[in-house]
Amino acid sequence: MLIRNAGQIRSSEITPKSVYLNRRHFMAGSVAALSMGSAGVASAAKLDLVPSAFSTDEALTPKEAATTYNNFYEFGTRKEDPANRSSEFTTTPWSVKIDGLVDRPADYALEDLMSPHQLEERIYRLRCVEGWSMVIPWAGVSLSKILELAGPQSGAKYVAFETVVRPDEMPGQRGFGQALDWPYVEGLRLDEAMHPLTLMANGMYGEELPNQNGAPLRLVVPWKYGFKSIKSIVRITLTEKEPPTTWNIANPREYGFYSNVNPQVDHPRWSQATERPIGGGLGAGRKDTLMFNGYADEVASLYAGMDLKVNY
Amino acid sequence: MLQSLSPLVRRVPVWTVYVLGLAPGVWVWYAAFNNKLGADPLAALEHETGIWALRFLIAALAVTPLLRLLKLNLIKFRRAFGLLGFYYALMHLVAWVWLDRGLLWSAIWAEIIKRPYITIGMAAFAVLVPLAVTSNNLAVRRIQAATWKRIHWWAYPATLLGAVHFILVVKRWPPEPMIYLGIVVALLAWRAWKPVKMRLAKPA
Structure with a gap:
């Protein structure tokens, strides 16, 4: 022997x-x-995280549900498409161009954006404009910390975001009958972007983001409908004017720039008063949707004096 | 063209269409209650029952064009196709009223009135009810042939409403509901064009 x-x-x-x-x-x-x-x-690898005071103590959506039931039209329009059709997608190396009204415009390597900060675990409610919801433990840092690296200038009023375009790796971006115009673009007012709740996430459930959830870097704005939380970000531009946003371009009557979760303002075709929690099986039923998705104490002041029926 | 299939069709008893046709419905209800439909079993149950309703209604409407254009005679299955379409529409409605809306009748009524996609879906179902009720031998014997035909002409608008209902529940224009609507419009166009053609063909 x-x-x-x-x-x-x-x-x-x-x-x-x-x-x-x-x-x-x-x-x-x-x-x-x-x-x-x-x-x-x-x-993916386990991430080193500290807990956050912003976390809800509600029961988590099962990871299996949160990683197989996704809207990420770059991979297809069916909920299972992102999980089934994103295996070709490569996320290393990854860099984010930060430009526009900033002091230090550059292509920032993903590591350079994230590693200066202690990652936090933030357990947020997620409310989709389609009327379903989840509770997800994200990993990331406040977007404000990342914007500070580039140094926003005083003239900046808005932040524009852009998703990667890679038809070779993203089946929803090639062929006949593509659902949206690419790149997917989103935007926030600068004060929304600088709000501490606004998260740049590189992980969920304690691990790096899976491709179908927007790897390697995505936005999470918990008081807005899910489509505002743009995935697989390659560009962040600070601007003076309100930037165009993908769903608003696609259907301006149904999707506004703000898209704050608001049970009193219905989608033109369906009610937003209630939501169906995902992952609880057939008996999960419905629950009431909360103003600003339950984050009114933190963010309502951002919209003081605004008519939210007009600015939907 | 497909005449060669006709002896085969003659040998298939109608009950096999009911058994095979109901199989996906039995499966999807079983799967929904046993957590086999993924993260959102209710959405899957509503989608599957709705899509099968549309498929069978389309099949019923396709029987005549298939006979005329391809010489494939499926007439003996037409009632089964239509009734299966109604059964799936009923399952779809039950899933929504019971599992989605929790039998909260006042809220259900408010949704039916307020939401065009639900109004249209309910209208499609309401139109199907008299068709289903008269889809039996007794009704066929009792009701005059012309009246019976007039009642069942409503299968066309009901199916069209169903296809529109499907388009109205989705965001953007995904291919699946567009394809279904396209098929229904094609069947309607063929139906509308046929009498014109027959009139033109008649000697003056």
């Missing part, structure tokens, strides 16, 4: 202590990854 001494064991073969100590969890994760197929193979 050959007994190898320590010198013959390569360091890459040694099981990390954390994995060893959490081996039951690791095994369960491996089994889950195998059974999930392509969606599970891309399981």
Whole structure:
């Protein structure tokens, strides 16, 4: 029998202590990854996070639901398309062009944007304009910290965001009958962008973002309908004028620039008074939608004096 | 063209169409209650029952063009197609009223009145009810042929309303509801054009 001494064991073969100590969890994760197929193979590294006072204590949406039920039209219009059709999407290396009215316009490597900051875990409610909702533990930093790196100038009033365009890797961006004009663009007023609730997320459920959820970097604006939280961001531009936004271009009567969650202002075709929590099975039922998705105490002052029926 | 299939069609008993036709409905209800429909089982249940209603209504409307254009005779299945379309529309309505809206009747009524896509969907269902009620041998015997035909002409507007209802629940213009609407419009156009052609063909 050959007994190898320590010198013959390569360091890459040694099981990390954390994995060893959490081996039951690791095994369960491996089994889950195998059974999930392509969606599970891309399981990401654990992130180092601190908790946030902004987090809700509501029950989390199961990760399985939050990573298989997505609107990300770059990969297709069906809810399962992003999980099923995003495996070709590559997110390393990744850089974000920050330009417009900033002191230090540049292409910033993703690491340079995120690593100066301590990542936080923020458990936010997510309300889709379609009338369903989730509770998701995001990982990221306040957008304000990232904008400060580039130095917004005094003339800047708005922030415009842009999603990557890669027809080779994003099946929804090629072929016949594409759902939207690309790139997907979104925008916020500068005070909305600088609000501490506004998050730049690079992870969820303690791990890096899966492709279908907007890897490697996405916006999360919890008091606005989900489509404002633009995914896979490659460009951030500070501007003086209100930037165009994708859903407003597609249907200005139905989707406004602000798109704050508001149970009193219905979508022209359906009610926004209630929502269906996703992940609770058939018996989950409906619950009342809250003004500003429950973040009124934090953000209502941003809209003081505005008619929210006009500025929908 | 497809005449060669006719002996096969003759040998298939109608009840097999009901059994096969109801299979997806049985499956989707079972799957919905046993957490096999993904993250949003209710949306999947509503979508599947609605889409099967539309498919069977389209199948019923396609029977005559298939006979005229392709010489494929499916007439003995037409009642089954139509009734299956109604059964799925009923399942779709039950899913919405019961599981989606929790039997809150006043809120349900308010939605029917206020939301055009629901108004249109309800109208489609309401139109189908008299068609379903008269889709049996007794009714066919009791009701005059001309009257019966006039009642069942309403399958066209009902199916069109169903296809429009489908388009109105989606954002943008995804291909699936567009394809269904296209098929229904084509069937309607063929139906509208046929009498004109027959009149033109008649000697003066």
